[in-house]
Amino acid sequence: MVVLKTEGLKKYYGDVKALDDVSVEIEEGELLAVIGPSGSGKTTLLRSVAGFVQLDGGKIYIRGRDVTDLPPEKRNVAMFFQNYALWPHMTVFENVAYGLKVRKLSKEKIREKVEWVLNFLDIGHLANRKPSQLSGGQQQRVALARAIVVEPDLLLLDEPLSNLDAKIRMRIRFELRSMLKKLNIATLYVTHDQEEALSIADRIAVMSNGKILQVGEPREIYRKPVNLFVADFVGVNCVVRARPEAVRKLGIAVPEGAEELSLVIRAEEAVLSRYNASIEKTPHDLLLNGVIVGRLYLGAKTRYEVKLQELDDNIFINSEEDFQLNEPVQVLVKEGSYFLYA
Amino acid sequence: MSVRRFSILKLTLKVVLVFIILMLVVGPFVGIAIWSFARVWYWPSPIPQELTLRYWSEVFRQGRVLDSLILSLKIALLTVGFSIAIAIPAAYAFARYRLPAERILLFLFLMPQAFPQLPVFINLARIFGKMGLRGNMWGIVMAHTMASLVFSLWIITATFKSIPLELEQAAQNLGASRWRVFWTITFPLGIPGVIAGAIHVFLWSMGEFNAAFFIGAPFIQTAPVLMYTASAGYNMQIASVIAIVLMIPSLLFMFVIERFLKAEYIAGIGG
Amino acid sequence: MKRRRELFVGFLLILPALIVLGALYVYPLILSVYTSFTVGEKYGLANYAKAFDIYWRDIVYSVLISFVTTVVTLFASVVVSGYLRFRNWKFLELMYKLPLFIPFLIVGHAMRVFLAPHGTLNNLLTRILRIEELPGLSRSWIGLVWAFVWIMTPYATLIVLGAFRSLDSAYIEAAQNVGASKWKIIIDVLIPMCRPSIMVAFILTFVRTISSLTIPIMVGPASPNMITVNMMFRVNYFNDWGTANALGVISYLIVMVFAIYYLKFMAAERGGIKA
Numbered sequence: 001m002v003v004l005k006t007e008g009l010k011k012y013y014g015d016v017k018a019l020d021d022v023s024v025e026i027e028e029g030e031l032l033a034v035i036g037p038s039g040s041g042k043t044t045l046l047r048s049v050a051g052f053v054q055l056d057g058g059k060i061y062i063r064g065r066d067v068t069d070l071p072p073e074k075r076n077v078a079m080f081f082q083n084y085a086l087w088p089h090m091t092v093f094e095n096v097a098y099g100l101k102v103r104k105l106s107k108e109k110i111r112e113k114v115e116w117v118l119n120f121l122d123i124g125h126l127a128n129r130k131p132s133q134l135s136g137g138q139q140q141r142v143a144l145a146r147a148i149v150v151e152p153d154l155l156l157l158d159e160p161l162s163n164l165d166a167k168i169r170m171r172i173r174f175e176l177r178s179m180l181k182k183l184n185i186a187t188l189y190v191t192h193d194q195e196e197a198l199s200i201a202d203r204i205a206v207m208s209n210g211k212i213l214q215v216g217e218p219r220e221i222y223r224k225p226v227n228l229f230v231a232d233f234v235g236v237n238c239v240v241r242a243r244p245e246a247v248r249k250l251g252i253a254v255p256e257g258a259e260e261l262s263l264v265i266r267a268e269e270a271v272l273s274r275y276n277a278s279i280e281k282t283p284h285d286l287l288l289n290g291v292i293v294g295r296l297y298l299g300a301k302t303r304y305e306v307k308l309q310e311l312d313d314n315i316f317i318n319s320e321e322d323f324q325l326n327e328p329v330q331v332l333v334k335e336g337s338y339f340l341y342a
Numbered sequence: 343m344s345v346r347r348f349s350i351l352k353l354t355l356k357v358v359l360v361f362i363i364l365m366l367v368v369g370p371f372v373g374i375a376i377w378s379f380a381r382v383w384y385w386p387s388p389i390p391q392e393l394t395l396r397y398w399s400e401v402f403r404q405g406r407v408l409d410s411l412i413l414s415l416k417i418a419l420l421t422v423g424f425s426i427a428i429a430i431p432a433a434y435a436f437a438r439y440r441l442p443a444e445r446i447l448l449f450l451f452l453m454p455q456a457f458p459q460l461p462v463f464i465n466l467a468r469i470f471g472k473m474g475l476r477g478n479m480w481g482i483v484m485a486h487t488m489a490s491l492v493f494s495l496w497i498i499t500a501t502f503k504s505i506p507l508e509l510e511q512a513a514q515n516l517g518a519s520r521w522r523v524f525w526t527i528t529f530p531l532g533i534p535g536v537i538a539g540a541i542h543v544f545l546w547s548m549g550e551f552n553a554a555f556f557i558g559a560p561f562i563q564t565a566p567v568l569m570y571t572a573s574a575g576y577n578m579q580i581a582s583v584i585a586i587v588l589m590i591p592s593l594l595f596m597f598v599i600e601r602f603l604k605a606e607y608i609a610g611i612g613g
Numbered sequence: 614m615k616r617r618r619e620l621f622v623g624f625l626l627i628l629p630a631l632i633v634l635g636a637l638y639v640y641p642l643i644l645s646v647y648t649s650f651t652v653g654e655k656y657g658l659a660n661y662a663k664a665f666d667i668y669w670r671d672i673v674y675s676v677l678i679s680f681v682t683t684v685v686t687l688f689a690s691v692v693v694s695g696y697l698r699f700r701n702w703k704f705l706e707l708m709y710k711l712p713l714f715i716p717f718l719i720v721g722h723a724m725r726v727f728l729a730p731h732g733t734l735n736n737l738l739t740r741i742l743r744i745e746e747l748p749g750l751s752r753s754w755i756g757l758v759w760a761f762v763w764i765m766t767p768y769a770t771l772i773v774l775g776a777f778r779s780l781d782s783a784y785i786e787a788a789q790n791v792g793a794s795k796w797k798i799i800i801d802v803l804i805p806m807c808r809p810s811i812m813v814a815f816i817l818t819f820v821r822t823i824s825s826l827t828i829p830i831m832v833g834p835a836s837p838n839m840i841t842v843n844m845m846f847r848v849n850y851f852n853d854w855g856t857a858n859a860l861g862v863i864s865y866l867i868v869m870v871f872a873i874y875y876l877k878f879m880a881a882e883r884g885g886i887k888a
Contacts, residue, residue: 072514085508099516370723373733432630439623448880456872458824461861465641488637549716585719592714
């Protein structure tokens with residue numbers, strides 16, 4: 001069953017189009033991540049589903065019910081705020097119980113549910129603390145508990161991991177995904193971190209300038225980006241501007257009539273090897289010659305700047321092997337790890 | 343040697359500076375403090391020839407001093423009640439709502455701080471005179487409510503504005519109506535500012551002279567009006583006793599509310 | 614539809630305050646302007662002619678006293694603020710705040726006792742300087758300015774020091790780094806960068822001084838006097854509302870330019886945060 005459906009959402013701030021004809025759908029139990037750079041409109045999308053944005057056009061349906069003109073309090077969607085927005089004058093228990101009190105549940109029922117959710121998130125022992133006495137990770141869990149305890153139709157997560165330390169963030173990703181799967185709750189997840197989206201989402205929508213450019217499963221977004229923007233935004237890449245003749249010489253089919261081409265290379269998948277090393281290569285793989293012009297030691301790997309011979313441009317590739325400055329090298333980019341756009 | 347001489351010089355300078363500042367700031371109150379105990383005091387004696395507690399006892403005895411203090415207290419408490427009750431919804435609207443003709447409304451509520459208020463009080467006294475509100479406690483309460491509204495409003499508005507919008511949105515998102523959001527989130531978080539506003543209104547009303555004089559006198563006398571009458575009649579003892587009594591809450595509460603106040607919010611008052 | 618509703622609810626929330634302000638401020642304000650143009654049953658400028666005729670000296674005097682007060686107050690508050698920006702001195706911090714909430718009338722009475730010919734100040738000074746007699750400052754323009762400066766400096770300092778303190782220390786350290794003295798930093802960095810706040814302090818000090826009644830009736834000289842005292846006399850002794858209101862309107866006109874600057878500045882700052 002479709003939980004969330006938006007049809008042609010429009011929102012303008014003066015000349016800026018924050019939402020430009022945005023339509024998405026989320027199925028029961030599905031986690032849709034919306035990614036894009038800041039200013040792409042992803043947060044506006046989330047906030048308009050929550051009801052905090054007055055739209056200039058379009059419709060929003062939740063479980064088939066038209067909620068476009070409903071105020072935020074009547075939508076039964078629960079939002080997780082980026083800065084948690086925990087109420088400083090209430091304890092953890094009171095924070096989590098708030099939504100249940102509003103729904104006029106009995107005292108025992110509220111106690112039961114709050115205790116369940118706090119234990120589910122491993123924060124049962126913090127029930128009587130004030131938010132100011134909690135660590136960032138604990139606050140994040142309380143905010144999550146407050147959102148899911150009301151059993152909303154839809155969960156809205158606004159950059160839920162962005163306020164955590166990089167190390168904790170990696171661990172929480174897995175926890176968050178398995179927890180949301182266990183609850184089987186439809187979720188709209190906004191993040192600017194494409195890697196986070198790839199690892200956590202069932203489907204991903206890529207936004208730019210208020211438009212959705214592509215929607216698909218993480219693998220599809222990564223392997224079959226529909227345009228230059230999506231290709232470049234997802235993964236770690238180098239974009240090389242090249243003339244059509246140069247590209248044709250490499251044995252790649254070039255679209256007709258293009259004056260200049262953009263070649264997106266997934267740098268994280270490119271392999272650097274010594275010149276004249278024997279390399280297995282299919283006809284659709286790309287083999288480029290180059291010279292090492294810069295190196296940066298990163299610990300496990302070294303980051304090399306390679307000047308490409310055929311394309312007259314520099315790219316950056318990490319490798320575990322040791323190369324010297326000015327050493328001629330070869331770069332192998334497998335089929336599906338490079339994309340060509342006019 | 344030279345280092346020590348330098349530091350002694352510095353110390354002396356500092357002592358002199360402290361003395362001058364004390365004389366400038368605290369000095370004026372030494373005089374009225376002594377006067378409040380004086381029975382006979384002739385120049386050039388630095389202290390009164392005869393001391394007495396008679397004038398201080400008037401504060402605690404039935405009579406015009408105690409009456410005026412009680413009247414001022416009544417007026418101040420009523421003013422706090424009305425002023426804060428009216429200011430809270432308006433402050434919330436200024437902090438959170440889009441308003442019709444917002445700029446004009448802002449101007450209107452800032453005007454009493456930007457223009458002299460005395461002509462307004464004089465004409466208000468005239469209007470009240472026609473309505474039979476002159477010499478009436480409620481007339482003074484109304485004038486004080488109006489005049490204190492413009493600063494209690496801005497103190498509370500600033501407090502509401504300082505509460506992050508997300509805290510309200512989070513409650514709304516969980517199903518709470520705006521009314522409920524206000525009473526469970528915004529108001530509890532704004533209480534310190536509301537208290538600061540209330541204290542400030544109280545202190546101002548207790549010491550207010552212009553409105554109390556034109557509207558109340560000569561039929562009823564608040565403490566400041568009585569103080570003025572006493573001082574003008576060279577009854578220095580009574581005037582000084584009232585002055586000191588009125589000063590005490592000002593000094594006590596200053597430390598409570600000082601950190602909530604930006605000068606702009608309390609400006610435009612006085613007399 | 615939604616927007617209309619929001620405007621309506623917002624308006625309802627403001628309505629009680631608006632009614633109070635309308636009935637008890639705007640109406641008397643309009644009445645004061647109206648009355649100033651009426652003599653008996655006729656309209657005209659007679660009240661203004663009379664006001665200027667009797668009180669032109671006092672009008673000039675009021676402006677001068679207010680101006681001198683404002684200049685001295687700003688100087689004092691910049692000195693105190695400058696000192697406290699660079700050094701923590703709890704004593705000075707306490708001293709400048711002490712007068713903040715003391716009612717004007719009480720200050721007037723205290724100053725009258727303090728500055729009288731045989732008052733506290735002269736009592737002290739005659740002993741230190743070993744002189745028989747010193748003239749009293751109360752009932753003179755110096756005493757009046759003294760009392761005003763005493764009362765206005767805390768407010769002005771609150772504004773100026775607030776601005777000084779909110780200025781990023783990096784600007785000051787950069788100036789110190791190239792060898793500027795503290796005085797030079799105050800004049801070349803702090804004052805120019807905090808100009809809007811200093812302007813607000815200037816305006817508020819001026820407006821509050823020229824509209825004060827209690828300080829001049831307690832410590833001011835009998836003649837010339839501030840126009841607020843004249844207003845009071847016109848009403849209390851002559852029942853002459855026309856001239857009193859003409860003087861009131863004149864006081865509005867004197868502060869008009871400042872008031873408009875202040876309104877514009879503050880309205881920009883007080884706008885809300887809207888969802």
